[in-house]
Amino acid sequence: MNKTIRIGTRDSELALWQAHNVEKRLNDLGYKTEIIAVKSQGDIILDKPLYELGITGIFTKTLDIAMINGQVDIAVHSMKDVPTALPIGIVQAAVLERASTLDILVYKGNLDFLNEQGTIATGSLRRQAQWLSKYPTHKVVDLRGNVNTRMQKLQQSDWNGAVFAAAGLERINLKPSNYIDLEWMIPAPAQGAMLVVAMQKDAFTRDALSQLNHIETEIVTYIERQFLKTLEGGCTAPIGALAKYNEEDDSIHFQGVLFSLDGKEKIEIDKIVPIEEWKKLGFYSAQEILNNGGTKLMSEIKNNLKK
Template identity: 35%
Template sequence: MDTPLRLGTRGSPLAMAQAHMVRAALIETHGMADRDIAIVTVKTTGDRVQDRPLAEIGGKALWTKELDRALGEGEIDFAVHSMKDVETIRPAAIVLAANLPRADVRERLIGAADLDELPKGARVGTSSPRRAAQLLNLRPDLSIETLRGNVATRLAAVESGAVDATLLAAAGLDRLGHGDIGTGIPVETLLPAAQQGAIGIETLAENDAVRSLIGAINDPETFHCIEAERALLYALGADCHSPVAAWAHIRDDVMTVHAELLLHDGSDRIALSAEGPPPNRLEIGRNLGRALLDGASPAVRALFAG
């Protein structure tokens, strides 16, 4: 290849680890040389602003807009994202071309062996409305404190005693070589964020050559589950302020989607599931979203625009 393909990514340690995973998959699948794919780091607003929750300063687009710009202006050929950081409505010119196989979707508790072992009034650091609402639903006595930053920053906050505990995605910890840190929380206890554990690769819709190249490393099962979860989010009208959790999986040719909506203080919650054949994944996600809104209390329903 005369000119290397340019893979765009954020510069955080986790983003770089994920970019190298995508690069390795493309090299192995297509028999490329290392020089054929160059990793280009793009600084995002989400990386620069670390002292406030994302919902206060622009939401998930803070992770994607600079990479979107780089794609549109021809600075990169494709971009790698943690799917849970990708907003539901994307620019028409950009397409999700592939997902790598999904990793562990669970949350991992840092600072205690179990949620029940946290002392009364324990300070749990998170900036996620979903995590805060879920924790307060299970343990109304907990004190939720805003905690942002990369994985190392959040681990250090627990180590230093700035907070008593925090929750981190198991997939991110594993990808950074921290598989031995924290305790995995069953999905039956804490349903993950929609799209958690999935890596996505986006490119321009009109770039057929790159779409074909990336498509060769797509994991269809992960891709279909992500489509279902995104259809659910779209039906809900969910945004970065919305306490919503969702997880789709396929077993024995049946897709099941679990989802829950909560009030921010955890005092109200609705949880439902739906299933059907994977080819109906968009319908399953949309219908589940509508059923949740129909069954939710007015207070919960008011948090969603669907």
């Protein structure tokens, strides 16, 4: 174990927490490590909505290049930020056990605005569409930056609240007391999971990381990401997906949804299948969505985002 595994990460507090988490696990197994932090374009350009930046891979591209150039050996990501197609030569090496999949609303004052007019902030088309679907009289504004920056912007604004992933706030002890769980909101595919990628040719590092892999999380996130990949075709869209394994009857419960940007149209799927059917569950579920009007809706979303 002479090799030092160089861990690439974004330099936000949450990303560094995730990198240190992986570092500790590798150290506990006897591996030597070093953390190397870099800034991604998604962290630098904060004055544009994510969909205008070509969201796919905006937070991972810089680390991909660092890996390909040999500056780092692995990269640690929030799995929901990772494109469904990895660059040639880079492979999924470990999926860590999933944390909470919930979205939460962090609010200011009281919750009276939920029954009246309100302004909610989020940088996610998925959260925007689901919020407008449930609260059509509300206004949704764009919110960018890492979780610390977004929390700060919320406090300095006249918004009623902002939507965050519970897992991110919990990991860095930033979850305030003034929040509610949005159990009705379908999360982003792979939300709450951490992914570690490595170079395909690096057998030493891939072997080390394989010991961190959590098979149940790997399976359910595979289903969700396959659903996303089949639906989106490289386009950003309001897509939610959640797969859960039920140990009692060895089944998978899958929920998938596609919204229009304004939340007025919704195409969803909800099914329970035996665990044996997991490999094609995401694909077949996406095909059902596409056949039930999803193809037309995805085309409309692409056209609207180009305007």
